[in-house]
Amino acid sequence: MRTAIIGAGLVGRAWAISFARAGHEVRLWDRDPAALSAALAFADGVLPALAAQGLLRGSEPSAVRALMSPHQDLAEALSGVGHAQESAPERVDLKRALFSELDRSAPPSATLASSTSALLPSSFQEHLQGRARCLVCHPINPPYLVPAIEVVPSPWTSPETVERAAGFMRGCGQNPLTMKREIDGFIMNRLQAALLEECFRLVADGYASAEDVDIGVRDGLALRWSFMGPFETIDLNAPGGVRDYAERYQAMCAGLSAQMDRRVDWSGPVMDAIEADRAGRLPRGDLAERQVWRDRRLMALLAHKRAAAAAIGD
Amino acid sequence: MRTAIIGAGLVGRAWAISFARAGHEVRLWDRDPAALSAALAFADGVLPALAAQGLLRGSEPSAVRALMSPHQDLAEALSGVGHAQESAPERVDLKRALFSELDRSAPPSATLASSTSALLPSSFQEHLQGRARCLVCHPINPPYLVPAIEVVPSPWTSPETVERAAGFMRGCGQNPLTMKREIDGFIMNRLQAALLEECFRLVADGYASAEDVDIGVRDGLALRWSFMGPFETIDLNAPGGVRDYAERYQAMCAGLSAQMDRRVDWSGPVMDAIEADRAGRLPRGDLAERQVWRDRRLMALLAHKRAAAAAIGD
Incomplete structure (x- = not known):
């Protein structure tokens, strides 16, 4: 499936890895070309580490990386996509405007998902003609290391959209939890x-x-x-x-x-x-280095959980 | 060191494995001889599984098991011990009476610890002449699989007792957290x-x-x-x-x-x-079987954490 990442910051660039790892084409869109370059450079760094832990489904890092492309034109990024994942800053006015653009430009069959953790989907999706195909898919960053995804419908999201989004996430190796209705802070x-x-x-x-x-x-x-x-x-x-x-x-x-x-x-x-x-x-100057350690421990924990589930049961 | 387990039920029998694994002599005391037999049979079952996961510090199950002995005479069980761990039912009158006996019969240098999760140490240790050497060491059962131990002083527990109990627990491979003062429910x-x-x-x-x-x-x-x-x-x-x-x-x-x-x-x-x-x-008839699965997953998780700490850092 072709997918779009709308906003290539910390969250968007991590989604790109999760989607491409599952074999999806990933079009990264950002207004800022530097964010696009940084997102692709980030993938270049992360993919070999995931491969080393057996967390790339047996794919070559280069093959996963080849599925990603940078775009500054929104209509181009959205052309032919089945799932668009918005990860813009947490401002309701910005998300309202962005979702208007997404709803106008994405194919009618596409799911439009937001990564927001701070906003209810109803607060920026109510006005859309296509609000039935909109919802929130909230990750704990980075989703390529943390399986849980919160799938949160607004009051207008169709059941089919919820099921399609959850199925897409499962296909990406995530474990979606499906909320029955929205509430501040979701579950996690x-x-x-x-x-x-x-x-x-x-x-x-x-x-x-x-x-x-x-x-x-x-x-x-x-x-x-x-x-x-x-x-x-x-x-x-x-x-x-x-x-x-x-x-x-x-x-x-x-x-x-x-x-x-x-x-x-x-x-x-x-x-x-x-x-x-x-x-x-942890000396305050070592925070960034410790984040690298954390991600390595997370990767090792995931590899352990998969091995234990296979050997002992899940 | 010689240790005593006072009350050989679900919690006491698990402590026995943790203490003996560290090389301590373990005297199990219970009024009920059937509880003593069951505790030793339990150890016979668990020790080989721990060895298989590398969680027995390289010892043979039989060598660990040989450190355990059953006792129905309290004075005999307490003779020469450095640490006594009480795991009787959660009744304050019963624990008050039992600690009176422990304080009378144990060597003056012995630490007297309770496994209680429901009672504050002050509620059953205040009256003791040796209350300065008494405290709570609360496990999440079973301690041979869950490292965290809550070390909880009463207002009369001496700092030396807290330090000695925490050091003993560390020596048993536990990771004690030391509360500064008691509160209902402790931390966990x-x-x-x-x-x-x-x-x-x-x-x-x-x-x-x-x-x-x-x-x-x-x-x-x-x-x-x-x-x-x-x-x-x-x-x-x-x-x-x-x-x-x-x-x-x-x-x-x-x-x-x-x-x-x-x-x-x-x-x-x-x-x-x-x-x-x-x-x-999980069909309700399969709860016990699933508990066995849980403990196997816990063992595998602990083995993973040790390996990851060694390979990646802690």
């Missing part, structure tokens, strides 16, 4: 916010350090979450499954959550302690 | 409760299915959390680190958490939907 940012609020409270109230909280998640809770998710985890944590778990532990959880009814200012005094903790473990 | 159950409350709300309010929530965590959020934790994750998610992240995203998170100011009844109508979803993926 809401869950992350819920967890982070309690992380900041615990440090602000002097119960633990940021590192101690990180230990509890990375060497504790998130191990099972990383291959089961929270519902399957509790389903297996009581003899009678999830209903039994709720009966045994709901009162305890309700009591704990009743103590979480206030928030602390993340940028207040607690930030001095958190930043000092982090800086002691 | 609080964070899990915060996340679960929003999971149940999202399903109850019709935004997503249980499986879609699980996808968002297992193929999204928890990938990075499983090797970095939440604070390092956000430290790497803004160009200027964690302070920059707070400045960029605090307003969004505050807005989301303001929408989370009510809870839904987990055992109410939402449970029908969640249980139906889970049962469709």
Whole structure:
């Protein structure tokens, strides 16, 4: 299928890798030619690393790279596409205008998806004649390393569009979750916010350090979450499954959550302690280098998950 | 070092494996001889599986197993121990009485640790003459597969006791997090409760299915959390680190958490939907078999994390 990436920044350039890896033609469009060059140079760097981890479906990096082309003309980029993925800055006026252009110029059969995390699809898709074929497909960046994609319909998105977008994402090796209706923060940012609020409270109230909280998640809770998710985890944590778990532990959880009814200012005094903790473990000048480490660990984790699913079951 | 396991049920028998794997002598005590037999039979089953995954530090299963002995006499079990780990049922009267016995019978230099997740150490350790050497070391079961241990002092626990318990846990291959003071749910159950409350709300309010929530965590959020934790994750998610992240995203998170100011009844109508979803993926008769699968995946994940830390860095 031919696809278009609308906006070739940090998010768009990562989508391009995911789409091309699946064998799709990828037309990258950006107003800024430097962004297009940077996106293609980025792919040149990432594709061999993915191949080395077995995350390129057996394709040669050069063959994947050859599917990508840069475009500054929007109509040209959209010509004949089946899926267009918009990844412009998070401004509602900009997205409204851009989606008007997309809806005008893309083939009537094309799915028009936004990568937004901050805006509801209804806030910039309502006015479109083709709003039934528009929705949000929100990645955790970069999607070529993080399978989950949030597929979020506006009230006007057709069920066929949702199914087509989810199917396209599955074909790209993503694992789409399909929301039934839109809500601020979708699923992932809401869950992350819920967890982070309690992380900041615990440090602000002097119960633990940021590192101690990180230990509890990375060497504790998130191990099972990383291959089961929270519902399957509790389903297996009581003899009678999830209903039994709720009966045994709901009162305890309700009591704990009743103590979480206030928030602390993340940028207040607690930030001095958190930043000092982090800086002691990672000098601030090494953040970019550590991001490279993170992506290598993510690639290795994905390779492990695939191997474990094949050997042990999923 | 000689150690004692006080209460050989689900938690105690798992601690025995962690302690013996580190080369410690383990005296298992239980009032119920059947529990002692079951604990040793359990070890006979688990140790070869750990060895196969390289999680036995190169020891032979039989050598680890030989370090364990069953005891029905408490004074005998505690004779000469450096660390005693209580894993009795979660009843405060029972733990108060048991700790009185432990404090009377264990060598003065021994650390007395409880595995409780539901009780604060102050609620059953205040009355003890040796309360300075008492604390909580709370595992996520089983500790031989989940490194994180919550080390929780009561107001009377000495700093030396905290340091000694944490050092002992490190020696057992655990990764202890040290709380500065006690709070209901410690760190891990609080964070899990915060996340679960929003999971149940999202399903109850019709935004997503249980499986879609699980996808968002297992193929999204928890990938990075499983090797970095939440604070390092956000430290790497803004160009200027964690302070920059707070400045960029605090307003969004505050807005989301303001929408989370009510809870839904987990055992109410939402449970029908969640249980139906889970049962469709895992027939209720297969829960025990799936727990075996979970532990095999956990072992493989741990082996992966060690290999990745060695190859890529930690």
